[in-house]
Amino acid sequence: MGGMRRGPTGPGHRRGRAAVLAWLLASSGAAYAIGCGLESDRLPVVARGRYVEIATLRDEPICGGTARYFDRFIESGMALLGEVPPDRRFVRFEWLMPPAEQLSVTGVGRTRHVPGGSLITSDDSLVHEHELAHAIHGAALPSTNGFLQEGFAILLDSKRIYGDMVWPEGESIDRVISEVPFSYDDYPLAWFLVSQIVRDHGFDGLARFWRAVEPGASAAEVREAYQATFGRSIDALVEPIEFEDPVLGHYEEVRHPCNFSLCLAEPEALVDGAWEASGPTDCEDDPDAVGPDRRWYLPEFGDVWRQQVLSTGDAAYFDISASANVAMELTSCSLDCGYVGNGSSEFGFDAEAFWLGADRSFRVEVRASLEDLPTQDPGTLHVEAVSPY
Numbered sequence: 001m002g003g004m005r006r007g008p009t010g011p012g013h014r015r016g017r018a019a020v021l022a023w024l025l026a027s028s029g030a031a032y033a034i035g036c037g038l039e040s041d042r043l044p045v046v047a048r049g050r051y052v053e054i055a056t057l058r059d060e061p062i063c064g065g066t067a068r069y070f071d072r073f074i075e076s077g078m079a080l081l082g083e084v085p086p087d088r089r090f091v092r093f094e095w096l097m098p099p100a101e102q103l104s105v106t107g108v109g110r111t112r113h114v115p116g117g118s119l120i121t122s123d124d125s126l127v128h129e130h131e132l133a134h135a136i137h138g139a140a141l142p143s144t145n146g147f148l149q150e151g152f153a154i155l156l157d158s159k160r161i162y163g164d165m166v167w168p169e170g171e172s173i174d175r176v177i178s179e180v181p182f183s184y185d186d187y188p189l190a191w192f193l194v195s196q197i198v199r200d201h202g203f204d205g206l207a208r209f210w211r212a213v214e215p216g217a218s219a220a221e222v223r224e225a226y227q228a229t230f231g232r233s234i235d236a237l238v239e240p241i242e243f244e245d246p247v248l249g250h251y252e253e254v255r256h257p258c259n260f261s262l263c264l265a266e267p268e269a270l271v272d273g274a275w276e277a278s279g280p281t282d283c284e285d286d287p288d289a290v291g292p293d294r295r296w297y298l299p300e301f302g303d304v305w306r307q308q309v310l311s312t313g314d315a316a317y318f319d320i321s322a323s324a325n326v327a328m329e330l331t332s333c334s335l336d337c338g339y340v341g342n343g344s345s346e347f348g349f350d351a352e353a354f355w356l357g358a359d360r361s362f363r364v365e366v367r368a369s370l371e372d373l374p375t376q377d378p379g380t381l382h383v384e385a386v387s388p389y
């Protein structure tokens, strides 16, 4: 578990160039756990976890639970692939200055696999699950074709910007699976394909197939690898799923990409039909606070949060209420391929009852605005079961 360390100046102070240089000099004797491939001295490290270090020149606090959140994300993502992370800091996250103007819809994040680990740069999001997912497969799996790498990164990113879709009529699967370099325009198709692989074969199946696809493999080679791994044609991934139902008879279901999030806290059950979660009390001094989130498309609901995981147990409908200054994001901890919204949900709290479903786990983020922190009176979220069905 990693503590937060402040840079040369605390929050609210300007980090002038002189101060940073002085700090770099002062810390030049410090040994970084990461190899020299990670360009360790470029930016000062402001937070450290077990597997990550976060470096930035930004004049912003890094909330106290952020590095640990990265650690848990990495641990959980590696576990999906049947691996454990190396027990050292192998991911360096460089949070760059914000872009002068918004040029990209995702913000510019990039992951480079370098000797000893991964170097992530981001000029937008601090909590950039997509790029962390690239660091995960970089440690767990060999390099492969773009559709697998991008599809995996999008699937693991609960804050993805892509919404529901179906495989476009006439779209060539061969073009997508062999594309080098992988085009940004095809990211949703990569997500679609990887979703279906995980849906049909699990994450372990994805890992087996991944290992069978050499980087730069042609469409024919990818097809062959899929056939050899799973004993069927890769075309099945874009064809409807067929069901035989004792009541409904034979029917088909068109495939949709899947929603998924890694749940990074212990699931909590309702007690006597109720559950309450509290938002952050502070940024830097709250060991459970994550952020600040700086995605430009973030809804207004607060840039600092605490993540909790709710298990619904045998109830399915819930009353959800929140005190002022709290918003929540609810995403499913298991693969959910029915209908995908925008990846994050914003709720009004005036509905009669929300259906969440029985025996499911949800990632719940109780958020606050950085400018309102610290606070003695964090917002709370109150969830109450109203009926079993």
Ligand SMILES: [Zn+2]
Binding pocket: 130, 134, 149, 150, 153
């Ligand atoms: Zn990517």
